[in-house]
Amino acid sequence: MKIALRNAANAIGNLKESTPLRDFFHRINFRKGRVSAISATARKLGIIIWNMIVKNTSYYNPENYLYLDEKRKLTVQKRIQKQMEKHQFKVDDFNFITI
Incomplete structure (x- = not known):
């Protein structure tokens, strides 16, 4: 096996x-x-x-791991926000950036 x-x-x-x-x-x-x-x-x-x-369960084959992509986006957003707070930047300073 x-x-x-x-x-x-x-x-x-x-x-x-x-x-x-x-x-x-x-x-x-x-x-x-x-x-x-x-x-x-x-x-x-x-x-x-x-x-x-x-367990007599059928296999569920997800086509895309969308939840992982969303989790990664949130992680990146949190990291950016922490860096902005650390360097005392405000969101208004970066009005040209869209996430």
């Missing part, structure tokens, strides 16, 4: 079209390398299969 999941994860990493699992694989691959990405994706696949069998 371990080898099958690792082979499936490797195949996911080789996909051309964008899927959530492929995007996950490439994020891990960029940060930690291909071997870690294969292991992490295989584990994710194992968890998905386990939940489908044991």
